Amino acid sequence: xxxxxxxxxxxxxxxxxxxxxxxxxxxxxxxxxxxxxxxxxxxxxxxxxxxxxxxxxxxxxxxxxxxxxxxxxxxxxxxxxxxxxxxxxxxxxxxxxxxxxxxxxxxxxxxxxxxxxxxxxxxxxxxxxxxxxxxxxxxxxxxxxxxxxxxxxxxxxxxxxxxxxxxxxxxxxxxxxxxxxxxxxxxxxxxxxxx
Numbered sequence: 001x002x003x004x005x006x007x008x009x010x011x012x013x014x015x016x017x018x019x020x021x022x023x024x025x026x027x028x029x030x031x032x033x034x035x036x037x038x039x040x041x042x043x044x045x046x047x048x049x050x051x052x053x054x055x056x057x058x059x060x061x062x063x064x065x066x067x068x069x070x071x072x073x074x075x076x077x078x079x080x081x082x083x084x085x086x087x088x089x090x091x092x093x094x095x096x097x098x099x100x101x102x103x104x105x106x107x108x109x110x111x112x113x114x115x116x117x118x119x120x121x122x123x124x125x126x127x128x129x130x131x132x133x134x135x136x137x138x139x140x141x142x143x144x145x146x147x148x149x150x151x152x153x154x155x156x157x158x159x160x161x162x163x164x165x166x167x168x169x170x171x172x173x174x175x176x177x178x179x180x181x182x183x184x185x186x187x188x189x190x191x192x193x194x195x
Contacts, residue, residue, distance in 0.1 A: 013038040015047050017074040023081040024064050027052045036063070037088050041096035044122050045071055048099055050086045060135075061088055062104060067122070077125070083186050084118075091141035093149075097123045098174070100141040100149070105188070115163075117141065118188070119177065127185055128177035132170070134163040147174040 019025060019036075028034040031054050039048040046069050053063035062085035067078040080086075089102035099120040107114045115135040119128045138157035141149050153168035180188075 012036065013040065013047065013049075015040075015068060015071055015074050017047075017068055017076075019049070019051065019066070022051060022064070022066050022079060024052050027054060037090065039090050039092070041092060041099075041122075043096040045069060046077075046096065046122050047071070047074070048090065048092075048101075050088055050090065050101070053086075053088055056085070061137075062086065063088070065101065067099075067120070069122075077122070078120070078182055078185065080185060084188065086118075087135075087137045089137040089139070094143050097121060100172075102137055103129075103188075104135060117172070119172070119174070120182075121179070124179075125182045126179040127182060127188070128174075128179050129188055130172050130177065132163070132167045134161075134167040136161050136164040138164060139167065141172065144171070148172070149174070 034052055034054045036049060036051040036053065041048065046067060049066040050063045051066060053061050056062045064081040065078065065086050066076060068074045069077045084103045084105040087102040087104065091100040092098065099122060101118045101120070103116050103118045104113055115132055117130040117132065119130060121127070136157060138154035139151050142152050144150050149172040151168045151170055153164050158165045158168055
């Protein structure tokens, strides 16, 4: 079965890695219409994979994250399959060292699901969280200069979504964020981040 999965994956990515060994990869054996998204970043020799994406509820797709480095001899740099889910929403800086991903996690204090933008610095192996009340994936993060980023939201979606509209007016300044080591990523939902 693993060979069949890898053959199918090679149509999507040419990175030679046993993706079937990732935790929760096998949900595709139980849930129909599961898919994966691969984002190759050649400038940083990185592959960002949002995998086992399934429709968690109507129109709301969530998956897990694997980041690989070194295409010649792929190594798993980061894998997140617990405590948060990833939407199929991906943006990167022009130099491809900074990656922006939309996450959803359960906030115990508020007893509800929350949305945020997870920012990964691939080179420094650090992450930051930019909180927002938005869970609509109809936006991308765009680079304004080397440390300042803006949000470009789909105009039609933004008209009907107050949270997406509010997010589209914000800027993300990498210099003002609190950064943590990748090793702390699984505790991210517990971290209190102030804007």
